[in-house]
Amino acid sequence: MDWGALHTILGGVNKHSTSIGKIWLTVLFIFRIMILVVAAERVWGDEQDDFVCNTLQPGCRNVCYDHFFPISHIRLWALQLIFVSTPALLVAMHVAYRRHEKKRQFRKGDQKCEYKDIEEIRRQRFRIEGSLWWTYTSSIFFRLIFEAVFMYAFYFMYDGFRMPRLMKCNAWPCPNTVDCFVSRPTEKTVFTIFMIAVSSICILLNVAELCYLLTKFFLRRSKKAGNSKQQPNHENKEETKQNEMNELISDSCQNTVIGFSS
């Protein structure tokens, strides 16, 4: 069980996403999860072992490390990725529910159901409209919120995105103010900036997708309104035709009756 399982779950959602959604998923997997697993975890792997303080006092290093890194960067990113991927599950569940309903209809032998077999239902791609539109839009909204919250938490906890080389610590049991040195600060800064940049790109993609969906929704609504305005004219034409036909029929009937009687 690892990120591969998440890939399987989200891969299913990919089919029912918009194009921007597909790009977002690719960016997530290649530039965030893969970088995290393949590179970032190695960089932060020896973080406490190589965190060195200029003192022999036992316990000082542990306490200083805990003070400066309440939660490690790598763990924050892992949590961020998990939380940001979770809203896509809502969409997956909704699609699964719809498929289940269609399968049920098909099994009952409903004439309304237009599928030829169950395989077609399984392979079918649902359009993002109706209740699925609402689920999809809320999932994007939640994604945005989670990304923003984590980025802010990161900035707040570490006073920016730079990893300093030296930290001064005077927490007990350190006897005085002690110099502590972080391992690989430049490499960590580079990766931090990279991850933040990719998070920002993902936020932009999500905002773009949200705008696209809203635009599509309003365009569809105005189309429907336009269609419903046209339809009364059609109905009027048909009504007048029917009225003429009725008049002709009644006239001919009257004529026959009169003709009969006379």
Add this chain to the structure above:
Amino acid sequence: MSWGFLRDLLSGVNKYSTGIGRIWVAVVFMFRLLVYVAAAENIWKYEHDEFECNIKQPGCKNVCFDHFFPVSQIRLWALQLIIVSTPSLLVVFHVAYRENREKHNQKLYRNPGKIDGGLLCTYLISLILKAGFEIVFLVLFYKLYNGFKIPHLVKCDIRPCPNTVDCYISKPTEKMIFLYFLVATSSLCIILNLSELSYLIFKYSIKCYLKKYMKKQQ
């Protein structure tokens, strides 16, 4: 043999669950299993090496660590995940038994996977067991570690430590954050299990009542 096995097991269970059951499976996957494997495991990886005592006496560190951490929190977490997922096996076994019966005899059930009759009882028992195990583990965590807080310093005076010695735990804040996360997700799972239990009991009591009412009418 690894967590992949548990993942496959839970996917199998998903087929025979109600809607709330599926949400429970999703919560267990994403917020417990994935967080454990991707993040939490690494925090506790070197806990013994990084546990430091303010003394050079050989053996003192080992004895103190063993005294304060009889079972490591991360192992308890893993055990909890496994034991809480196991009652779902009861449902899988029952459905397999039904399908087996149908193979040897004629068609006995309209749908062997539908939750009714005996399978409903099995399902309800599995829900009660799941909630029960969650509560047992939370209580165990609380009792073993005196709450969910992790101190950064513990005082130890067990032989061979000559006097009371200060011992420092590594990454206590990070461990505490993840323990609180564990407690929150466990509580969420307990709530989901109890709601599913009430929902099923309510649904089937109404069904039963309606059936009796219809019979009386006839």
